[in-house]
Every structure is written in structure tokens, then in C-alpha cells.
Amino acid sequence: MAILFADIRGFTPYAEKTSPERVVALLNEYLAAMTEEIFAQDGTVDKFMADGVMALFGAPLDYNDATERALRAALAMQQRFAQLKAHWSGDAAALGLGIGINTGEVVVGNLGSERKMDYTAIGDAVNLAKRLESIAERGQILLGEGAYRRAQAALPITELAPRQVKGKRELCRVFAVD
Known part of the structure; x- marks a missing residue:
């Protein structure tokens, strides 16, 4: 399974100086657009986390x-995202998008309680995808080694310096889509 996390760079400072109505409108426009692109590739939107999105590819399909x-x-x-930014005004035009993708074995299912249950994926591959997203710069797509091994022929990809990521003792190999 492939796991994708995306998050807006610069969102917190933007939200702090923007009206709540404008923040909500921008977020809804962004989340709708990202959802369309995920669905276009038969992905599943696992969850929204404020200005972040988690998507699964390979489950439940x-x-x-x-x-x-x-x-x-x-x-x-x-x-x-670049198209959205082109018509956003003011500080919103300075926002960026960072994406992390990893592929690997995960546990998928309905997790929660009797009162609140969510279909989601958990495991090391999910955690690494999130960590990669957190270090991705504006406009950058970072891949873990699992994703790289399965996609290296599909696109030009550059190996970056190994990185220490939270929750890992060893340095992780990190790859960037060119």
C-alpha cells in the first residue's frame, strides 16, 4: 500500500492574521481540490488534519x-495547488505544499470505539510517510525507500542525504521527485 501525506507550508502564520471566514473558505477550496486529485487516481482520503490530508492507495481497493x-x-x-495560489490574494499567494509518500506493509481497518470509528491505516510505513511530509519543503515531493523501489522507473528521482526522522534509530534514505 502507498500512503500520501500533504500539508500546506506557511499556513499557521497565514491563519493567524486572516479572518476565520477566509481561512475556512481557503481550506475548503484546497481540500476539495486535493480530494479530486486523489480520487482521480482511485485513492482514498483517509482523513483531513486542518491543512493536511492523508490518502491511501491500495486500500480498500x-x-x-x-x-x-x-x-x-x-x-x-x-x-x-499552484493553480489555486495563482488566484489567491495577499499572503495566501506565498503558501506552499509539501508531500511525503511511502509504500509498505500496513494494518488497515476500522479503528476506534463503539461511538466513533474510522477506517484508517497504521504502521511504520504510515509513520514514515508523515515524517517525510513534515520535512518536505514547499513544492517538494519526498519518497521513502519503499516508494522509491516501486517508482524509480516512473519519474526522475534524486536521492537526498540520509535523514534522521522522529521514531527511527537509523538514518532513513530519502528521495525527491525532480
């Missing part, structure tokens, strides 16, 4: 090209 679908979605999301 199983397919062999989950990583390629996640990559196509990420590229389309970056393009769509």
Missing part, C-alpha cells in the same frame, strides 16, 4: 500500481 497512483496524485496536487 487493491491494485498493483499503488505507488505510481500516489505519485501521479502528488504531481497533480502540486499543479492544482
Whole structure:
């Protein structure tokens, strides 16, 4: 399964000096656009986390090209974000999008309680995808080694210096889509 996390760079400072109505309008426009691009690749939106999105590729629908679908979605999301920024005014035009993708074994299912249950994925591959998103710069798509191994022929990809990420003892190999 491939896991994608995307998050707006510069959102907190933007939200602090913008009216709540404008923040909500911008977020809804952004989340709707990102959802369309994820769905276009048969991905599943797992959850929204304020200005962040978690998406799954390969569950509940199983397919062999989950990583390629996640990559196509990420590229389309970056393009769509640039289009949104082109018509946003003021400080919103300075926002950016960082994306992290990883592929690996995960546990998928309905998690929660009798009163609140969510279909989601958990596991090391999910955690690494989130960590990669957190270090991705504006406009950057970072891949973990699992995603890289499955997608290296699909796009030009550059290996970056290994990084220490939270929750890992060893340095992690990190790759950037060119």
C-alpha cells in the first residue's frame, strides 16, 4: 500500500492574521481540490488534519500500481495547488505544499470505539510517510525507500542525504521527485 501525506507550508502564520471566514473558505477550496486529485487516481482520503490530508492507495481497493497512483496524485496536487495560489490574494499567494509518500506493509481497518470509528491505516510505513511530509519543503515531493523501489522507473528521482526522522534509530534514505 502507498500512503500520501500533504500539508500546506506557511499556513499557521497565514491563519493567524486572516479572518476565520477566509481561512475556512481557503481550506475548503484546497481540500476539495486535493480530494479530486486523489480520487482521480482511485485513492482514498483517509482523513483531513486542518491543512493536511492523508490518502491511501491500495486500500480498500487493491491494485498493483499503488505507488505510481500516489505519485501521479502528488504531481497533480502540486499543479492544482499552484493553480489555486495563482488566484489567491495577499499572503495566501506565498503558501506552499509539501508531500511525503511511502509504500509498505500496513494494518488497515476500522479503528476506534463503539461511538466513533474510522477506517484508517497504521504502521511504520504510515509513520514514515508523515515524517517525510513534515520535512518536505514547499513544492517538494519526498519518497521513502519503499516508494522509491516501486517508482524509480516512473519519474526522475534524486536521492537526498540520509535523514534522521522522529521514531527511527537509523538514518532513513530519502528521495525527491525532480
